[in-house]
Amino acid sequence: MKTRNSVPALRKATASALLATLLLLGCGGGEKPADLLNQAKEALQKNDHKTAVIQLKNALQQDQQLAEARFLLARALLAGGDPAGAEVELRKAQELNYSVEQITPLLARTLLMMGQADKVIKDLANAPLATAEARADLQTSIGQAYLLQDKPQQAEAAYAAALAAQPGYAPALIGEARLKATGGDLPGALVILDRGLQDSPRLYEAWQLKGDLLQAQGDGAGAMAAYRKAVEVKPDYLAGHAAIMRQQLAENQLDAAAQQLATIKQFAANHPQTHYLTAMLAYQKKDYPAARDAILLMLRVVPDNPLGLQLAGLIEYELKAYPQAEDYLLKALPKTPELGIARRVLIASYLRDGKPAKALALIEPVLGKIDKDSNMLALAGQVFLQNGQVDKAGQYFAKAAALDPQNAGKRTSLAMVNLARGDTDTAFRDLEQVAAADPGNRADLALITAHLQRRAFDPALKAIAALEKKQPENPLVYNLRGTALLGKRDVAGARKSFEQALALNAAYFPAAANLASLDMADKKPDEAKKRFEAVVAKDPKSTQGYLALAELRSRTGGKTEEVATLINRAIAANPQEPAPRLALIGLYLGKNEVKSALAAGQDAVAALPDRPEILDAAGRAQQAAQDYNQALATYGKLAALKPDLPLPYLRMAEIEVAAKNKPAALENLRKALQVQPNSLEAQRGIMMLELDAGRTAEAIVVAKEVQKQRPKEAIGYLFEGDAQAALKNWPAAIAAYRVGLKEAGGPDVAAKLHLALASSGNLSEADSFAAGWLKENAKDTRFRFYLAGHATARKDYATAARHYRVLLEAQPENAIVLNNLAWVGAQTKDPKALEYAEKANRLVPNQPAQMDTLAVLLMDKGDTQRALELFRQALELAPQAAVIRVNYARALIKAGQKGEARKQLDEVAKLGDKFPAQAEVAELQKGL
Incomplete structure (x- = not known):
């Protein structure tokens, strides 16, 4: 049927x-196209955008060359929430020579809605418009674009230009109010709005912004009243309805928000903002699949909208789809606030996904800006801990704690403050209680970090066991356990724990790095290499893996080309990451391969033109190539990009000194001080240039200013003492150092005072001071190390050896102490000198200075072949080391290889004044 x-x-x-x-x-x-066009205009006047779109499309079906229809269709599409379609129609209207006065302002608003503020500024900022209304409209959009790019001065100029074109232009007044609010002057912003609303009470956009400002000041009721007034004036004002709904969501009034969303859908069901609000509501209800569906609808229309991308990233994060979350958040990051949610969630996503290196790369650029943000400080603590930097992690956990110790909801912070104060019993008890009750891991990590910092490995292991019960699948747990077991010298247990971490995540770099370190200690570089190869096999985009392979190849005697190849693989895998590009520039600069460094710098700037660290590295390469003009231009760009940084001016001063333009150097140092009035580098530089010019009084003024700025520190007195010492005014230098020692103490001041006493000819008082200092500060290794170096410089090798032996007793595995003891031991005919040198090279292999010492000693013992090979290897690692080259030449002469010796000496002779011992080189050349 x-x-x-x-x-x-x-x-x-x-x-x-x-x-x-x-x-x-x-x-x-x-119906004729003209009739359809008129019907569309009537529909637009009634805000009936759907009907207007239908009529305009019908008109264009009959005549595709109707420029006005294209323009009106763009208006209707934009009002209906389709900026991408609006842009297409505007471009077509442009091709048909429709009025620039009408197209340009509307195009600017369209691009803003699509999140393309940069395009508005680049393409439209200088568009010549004849009518005052068009100029005011365009300049207002340009102001909004600059505001989105966090460029308030340029935004202010644009709004001023809009008001100059059309005094009282309401959107520009609203923009000025928004600008004041962005600068923190909320009352001033409200004054501007109230003035505008007094003259134009139906200015619905002003009512909405007033609501936003009242909301920011904590007046929720006043904000809601202002939002309601906006939609009363214009019932289909989407932004006003959206503001009402956002406040309802903020107050967790989910039923009211759902009703508000239903109202919005009656007149703007397919608008991108509606999809965004739908996604927000679903997200807050924890219906993440529905939230994903809604946000995808939005991003189909406005794929570059930063808020949409950010919310999409949050949704994917909650769905544990971390790679997708990363994609969205990385796109949102440049267009959202520097310390906004995109960065925070992206860092957390990297930590959860076992990519702590990527989290570190994201947190490092903002570390100087989070001192008042306890949550970011705590997040930084977690990042450093996951990267194996326990001490730094502890510092950031403590900073987070210090900001809100009285907040009952943050007992972890309070416990960390108690730790900092020395109340360890209370602190650890509180941390243990919080960690037991908290399903998260912040308290656990703070507790574990505190134990590891104090080398309390058994309590750390107990805390790690508690964390394992919460997060048995987290590789961080096993990496921390391995770290604690290493502290107890349980190498086998540590290896097992690190291997457990890698079993959970084969690409988890910290565990691989720890195992590789153990392999290197066992003299198994091939095993270490396999660790990192396994990481990049699992994660072909692992920057850390490739860079670790490059470093390992360098440490095991690899040639520059081999190391560069590995770094270039990291660049190819992650072209937008600065770390491998910086490593490549650093590699070439370290090998004195200036042309290659320049090329690497140019490539890096082309790929990442707005990264400060890349510009700095490129500038250093240009400076090394003595291309001073280009280097100055690069640092000029960095100064424009980061006007709050003293670094570019410090670098420019350094370049001007190299170019022998000391007045320009002084000017740049003063600019650095304008940016950062307490910059020690700038102050030190100014002082030295003043001394160089014979302006002693001015130099002392700088030192006195530092003393005022840092009354509890020794640095100002060090500056004053250094200034007097440069003039060989020893009594004044000694007096300054003594005040510094009294005010702040420390081994640096003690060393300066000892040197000044000795330089003044008062050796007995210098020796007496040194003996007294060591008696009161027996564990001060820095001062003793200085004394050893000072004795070496005076050729008092017996005294130097005595100090180095005391240091070696305290630090038997210190390769630097062993190397230096070997060198002075050779001068005193110590039979253990060679043994010290061999041990230094075993502990830290492939260090050119240590290889040089060992090679000299081997040559003295008659082991010519091994000595010459060591010299060759050392020069491959440090081709710019002229001292090693001269020692190598001596060894070659002794071995009868005069032709090769001549080549080495000629290379050093080319350095001219850059190598101070040219007389010795000339003497050796004469004997050939």
Whole structure:
């Protein structure tokens, strides 16, 4: 029966559809494009955008060259929430030579809605417009674009230009108010709005912004009243309705928000903002699949909208789809606040996904800006901990704690403050209680970090076991356990824990790095190499893996080309990451391959033109190539990009000194001080240039200013003492150092005072001071290390050896102490000198200075072949080390290889004044 009845029904439906189509064709065909255009204009006046779109498309179907229809269609599409479609129609209207006065302002608003503030500024900022209204409209959009880019000065100028074109222009006044609010002057912003609303009470956008400002000041009721007033003036004002709904969501009034959303859908069901609000509501209800569906609808229309991208990232994060979250958040990051939610969630996503290096790369650029943000400080603590930097992690956990110790909801912070104060029993008890009750891991990590910092490895292991119960699948747990077991010298247990971490995540770099370190200690570089190869096999985009392979190749004697190849693989895998590009520039600069460094710098700037660290590295390469003009231009760009940084001016001063333009150097140092009035580098530089010019009084003034700025620190007195020492005014230098020692103490001041006493000719008082200092500060290794170096410089090798032996007793595995003891031991004919040098090279292999010491000693012992090979390896690692090259030449002469010795000496001779011992080189050349 169903089959029989369905056939006539189908035929009837088909006939009806055909009839309807014929009727539609008949109606459309009977109206002229001009009539359709007029009907569309009437619909637009009534805010009936849907009807306008239909009529305009019908008109264009008959005549595609109707420029006005293209323009009006763009207006209708933009009002209906389709900026991408609006842009297409505006471009077509441009091709048809429609009025620039009308197209340009509307195009600017369209691009802003699509999140393309940069395009507005680049393409439209200088557009010549004749009418005052068009100029005011465009300049207002340009102001908004600059505001989105966090460029308040340029935004202010644009709003001023809009008001100059059309005094009292309401959107520009609103922009000025928004600008004041962005700068923190909320009362001033409200004054501007109230003035505008007094003259124009139906200015619905002003009512909405007033609501936003009242909301920011904590007046929720006043904000809601202002939002309601906005939609009362204009019932279909989407932004006003959205503001009401956002406040309802903020107050967790989900039912009211759902009703508000239903109201919005009555007049803007397909608008991108509606999809965004739908996604927000679903997200807050924790219906993440529905939230994902809604946000995808929004991003189809406005794929570059930063808020949409950010919310999409949050949704994917909650769905544990971390790679997708990363994609969205990385796109949102440059267009959202520097310390906004995109960065925070992206860092958390990297930590959860076992990519702590990426989290570190994101947190490092903002570390100087989070001192008042306890949550970001705590997040930084977690990042450093996951990267194995326990001490730094502890510092950031403590900073987070210090900001809100009285907040009952943050007992972790309070416990960390108690730790900092020394109340360890209370602190650890509180941390243990919080960690036990908290399903998250912040308290656990703070507790573990505190134990590890104090080398309390058994309590740390107990805390790690508690964290394992919460997060048994987290590789961080096992990496922390391995770290604690290493502290207890349980190498086998540590290896097992690190391997457990890698079993959970084969690309988890910290565990691989720890195992590789153990392999290197066991003299198994091939095993270490396999660790990192396994990481990049699992994660072909692992920057850390490639860079670790490069470093390992360098440490095991690899040639520059081999190391560069590995770094270039990291660049190819992650072209937008600065770390591998910086490593490549650093590699070439370290090998004195200036041309290669320049090329790497140019490539890096081309790929990442707005990264400060890349510009700095490129500038250093240009400076090394003595291309001072280009280097100055690069640092000029960095100064424009980061006007709050003293670094570019410090670098420019350094370049000007190298170019022998000391007045320009002084000017740049003063600019650095304008940016950062307490910059020690700038102050030190100014002082040295003043001394160089014979302006002693001015130099002392700088030192006195530092003393005022840092009354509890020794640095100002060090500056004053250094200034007097440069003039060989020893009594004044000694007096300054003594005040510094009294005010702040410390080994640096003690060393300066000892040197000044000795330089003044009062050796007995210097020796007496040194003996007294060491008696009171027996564990001060820095001062003793200084004394050893000072004795070496005086060729008092016996005294130097005595100090180095004391240091070696305290630090038997210190390769630097061993190397230096080997060198002075050779001068005193110590039979253990060679043994010290061998041990230094075993502990830290492939260090050119240590290889040089060992090679010299081997040569003295008659092991010529091994000595020459060590010299060659050392020079491959440090081709710019002229001292090693001279020692190598001596060894070659002794071995009878005079031709090769001549080549080495000629290379050093080319350095001229850059190598101070040219007389010795000339003497050796004469003997060939």
